Amino acid sequence: MASATGPTGTSTRPNQGAGTRAGVGDSPLRPDGTLKVTGEFAYSSDMWHEDMLWGCTLRSPHAHAGIVSIDVSEALKQAGVHAVLTYDDLPAEMKNYGLEIQDTPVLAHGRVRHHGEPVALVAADHPETARRAAAKIRVEYEELPVVHDEASALGEGAPLLHPGRDDDHAPHVPHPNIVHRQPIVRGDVEAAAGRAEVIVTGEYEVGMQDQAFLGPESGLAVPAEDGGVDLYIATQWLHSDLRQIAPVLGLPEEKVRMTLSGVGGAFGGREDLSMQIHACLLALRTGKPVKIVYNRFESFFGHVHRHPATLWYEHGATRDGKLTHIRCRIVLDGGAYASASPAVVGNASSHAAGPYVVDDVEIEALALYTNNPPCGAMRGFGAVQACFAYEAQMDKLAAELDMDPVDFRQRNAMSRGSLMPTGQPVDSPAPVAELLRRVKAMPLPMEAQWESADGGADVRALPGGLSNTTHGEGVVRGVGYAVGIKNVCFSEGFDDYSTARVRLQVAGGEPVALVHTAMAEVGQGGITVQAQIARTELGVTQVTIHPADTQVGSAGSTSASRQTYMTGGAVKHVCELVREKVLQRGRELFGTHHPAWATAGLLLEGGKVVTDGGEVLASLADVLGEEAVEAEDEWRHRTTVPFDLETGQGFGHVQYSFAAHRAVVEVDTELGLVKVVELACAQDVGKAMNPQAVVGQIHGGTTQGLGLAVMEEIVVDPAAKVRNPSFTDYLIPTIADTPTIPVDVLELADEHAPYGLRGAGEAPTLSSTPAVMAAVRAATGRALPRVPVRPEHIVQV
Template sequence: MRGEFAFSSDLWAEDMLWGVTLRSPHPCARINGIDVGAALGVPGVYAVLTAEDVPGERRYGLEVADQPVLAGDQVCYVGEPVAIVAADHPETARRAAERIVVDYAVREPVTDPEAALAGGQVVRHVPIRRGDPGVTAEVVVTGEYRVGMQDQAFLGPESGLAVPAPDGGIDLYVATQWLHADQRQVAAALALPEEKVRLSLAGVGGAFGAREDLSMQVHASLLALRTGRPVKMVYGREESFVGHVHRHPAILRYEHGATRDGRLVYVRAWILLDGGAYTSTTPAVVANAASLGVGPYQVPNVVVDAYGVHTNNPPCGAMRGFGAVQACFGYESQMDRLAAAVGLDPVEVRVRNAMVEGALMPTGQVVEGPAPVARLLELVRDRPVPPPAGADLRQLPGGVANTTRAEHVTRGVGYAIGIKNVCFSEGFDDFATARVRLELLGGEPAVLVRTAAAEVGQGLVTVQAQIARTELGVERVVVGTADTGVGSAGSSSASRQTYMTGGAVRAACQAVRGRLLDRLGGIERVGLELVGGAVLDGGGRVVTTVAELLVGGAVEETVRWRHRPTRPLDPVSGQGDAHVQYAFAAHRATVDVDAELGLVRVVEIATAQDVGRAINPEAVRGQIQGGTAQGLGLALMEELRVVDGVIRNPSFTDYLIPTILDMPPMAVDVLELADPHSPYGLRGVGEPPTISATPAIVAAIRAATGLPLARVPVRPEHLTGTG
């Protein structure tokens, strides 16, 4: 292994052209006209296209087709695509795009989500009503919390290569999370049947939700079909920041009522998510924020109103945690306030209210699998607390810059736990398809696994191979490149792929195994196993070999696999079995803070998570560590600063993400409490660590400083009182 990988930005084709996008500089404006003449006159330019050149549907979208392929009559956010150019060199294409003249009539944008709500720009309202809405309590704590706009910050910007095909179709090689959703939307825009739009997964440099929506897919395809030549598009970092959706900024208002011994009586919550200019996945994010909005606690009386609204800010959609992140910061901050109000330890107040297996969600759904909320909290609480930093400057806020003197540094410890749904919800037809072929190659049995599941760095290719080896007892397994030549596997999101595509691969392998064993004729099949290329009976004796059974030809099966059904939330009460599975993670954060200088150092993070069953233990730990890093980023540094609809920090110079120097040592406890409904008892693992990491870190800073800190990320001025 040389550590090399071909990403989508590395793709190359003979006679390739380069595509570039002209984007709106205004958050809200009418387009009176577009003059492309000067751009077409640039030597080396082969095509300049506008909305009028889109042959099919001019709007697309994951859930609602409301986003223009190219803006025609108006623009609704800064960065909206207006025209595209193909040229023989990327710099030529950029110079040509700069010569396109767009006549804008600028309008006043709506960038305040509360103003958008008052103006009726509601994408979705999800109410949750359970119990007595007018109940009172002995102890009441209230709070308003805000979450900034976070970017997925993947390392490989949007890119891909579109190649015109002899049949009039297009072959698109692209970094994406959902091949078949892309295929559907691209085909509609190109006015082509879906079978003539063939997508193959190119190397993906991270995703975290931002690659669910289209970026350059339609644009490159339009240019390739117009010019008859391959067209490659690669975004720079600044363009990437406006070329994909972000985490929804949020305003959250909570009221928790409890008895004097800290037992919850009611929770009332108002949650507002800024969806930006277009719908994307806002309806589903709102539903998650609402249905998970009181946390992993048993609460008899719940009133939640969650809203998503349209503004002229950049579009927001899927990001790791998907609505649960914003809600968790609100309800966990409230649990700390409740603990202080009733004089309890922060862990104890959570344990007293902890959800258990068989508990009811605010939606009325029964939690059917393990819910080890109390145990996870106790695991992180009981970990040894790291010792004081001492005189080592590297262990103090500010590090070796020696900006901090130890006498001004205070330490704090904070806790949080979160809940996340796994897989798609609310009656969505969630399925995955797998094709498994067992055959003889060179006299040895070999397995080929084909799915359309996007490997985005989560280790899915390895998991598919593991499952095939386990089920068929054959060491030689090849996992084919994901493409639309096999049925959909859904999106690599919602922590669902190991559950869903893993379940499909398992089912397909079992079908292949059944057909293979049918070749045994009258031999009793009960207790037979496939191990090491042999067929063993219940006593471990070899009956025959897989190779001998394959002499009659290969065995292939294609299976479409679904999880147990869900149903939509009731639009009035919010009741319903909306989710497939719930996952839980807890964090304890230890921080050192110099409040005079506004510096924070996260000393250690302890985390505990129930994963059902760790199919790949090392990958599971990596997911927990990576998710925690993103939670740390949201707590302390990551925010897209949007002023009047304009992103003011569209680079990694100004949009900061955690580095290895920011990440503390992590103590990880992995619980394996099997879920009775899932393949192998597994539970989705990718998102829960992101959810509870942020409020745990902020709780620790509060403990160190005594400051209320009701907004993330926590910036230096919040600690010094200068802003």
């Protein structure tokens, strides 16, 4: 049997001091928390089967090349090898997959389009045997011209990376190497520009960021007696994986059974498939369980990354500080395959003006096909790139107008009722000015914290830290501000829903709720929130969360800050159905004995049925008896529509979230080293379902934005080859790099959302990056239009 101890299938009880039932608004302990901090938690890479094989992937060393021939004979001769598969061995007519556009081959056929593309698979009885066999596969390549930027993608004679592409996006783009294009036009920009008394322009660049999740891609496929396969996998979206996997295997979806295993973070990088199909193919071919675990080097090639971007902006304003217009063009590098690029384009364009009131806009966003690594979903999803540019522009305008940068932002801040560039009204609280006021009002950290008691320098607190590069010479402090806006949930007419199944029954004399969804717990704490909702709605103490799998309806992706909203909303809705069934049973059993049973104000509290006045009518155990009460249903948010492909107008987003940051940095202006001292944040979360978890999400998003500002970038050379696929060369913030992050949480309820909540995980990723960069600019006086900033950018003459 395949086995793993994961975050689900556990009984959750409230921790002491968390309230009477640890319901909504409390902060109960996470059931997976202790296991994770002690190292006992089992991730998907820890799974084991008694007779399993190990899978390995052969990847292309070239970014763009024709495949002349593949010879697997030597690999098959390797002792311990059970199977070697290439494109020609794929069992079904469907040989491609993809989130929106099925343009990604399971294994390369005819040519490879990016460095690290899968070419062949090996299954062997030991992981090292599989790797050695893969190295014996002989592939003859004929290198082709590389498309690596906009000029080479759209210039005259540019190679077409997907010739004959025929999909819903193709008629709306001017070149086949453009995945998707979204313009947004509102008002009269030419006339508005004529009224502008100050105009600033800027060109900006955002590097390719990796999700850098802790657990590399891994999973275990087990062939079944019915000819199907059971897949135990770390993913963000079980049912999306299923929809893509089954056709390639030539199996109906009911014969591909998927169960979520322990996930070590995701941040968008697990929305796309990695080794799922490969493990299933090898398991079905060999008739044995097959496990695949990527090492860290391979992981950099095995998942999508954040889209690198080039952005051009023009902002105009009157002398009294009111925005007149915005023009911008955002070019995202989507890499070799489409992934989520169409949706990222929609997000980048619709958020391109930021949380500001501006009536006249001309926006264009597009994503390119190139031979660079494929890019797709990552925390912030297109809004991150836009926020970096528009916040730099707001600082430029404030400087030209000789205005305080916070005052200038507040003067133009949107509020409830303001229109987005798409014409959509923001119909819930939009406290942009208040967030800026709060973050500015937080006490600043003390100056010169690096001075030791004896008057010397504590190098640990200086830029460069223990490298002992400076003792304070040339160190300048800077302060910067930024604010961002991010949508919540899926958008543009996507049928966004989540399914929940809830059972209430008596076990050991105590009522117990069983909650079953397909929500992927990737570290965000969703299973804790589900239990809190069940306790709140059903009045029970003990809640068991069933392992997430495809034996229940889809919960959608754990992305877009949507799971607490959507799956939380589904659990709330189904608990209400269960509660009504319980009360109806009670009316049938006891209603004749007490007139209060006929009222609509009955509650379930503490395992009892009580009136709204607190009178106990019966215990839940008496009402339920030996018979369980169960309900299952889908729950949807309000309808959205696709943006118009010519004007970009439309009610495209469900909800918006807002966060503001103030960064305090110290910069060694002689060496170009940056030390982030503090990143204060103010954020509106609508309702803090689990206050401790909300602050944790804000800390995590803030730190990821810090990484993009000062260190994180996948370096891709002009030949489209990745040069730093390891944590030795791809740097992420450690505890030594992470500053103090004070958080001020607002709770302004959105009446359209369950409990009034607002997605919390992504918004702080937006504003932390430009806030850090604003502070570095303040310390250095340099324009610094690119992230991540490097020492040579700061000290250049």
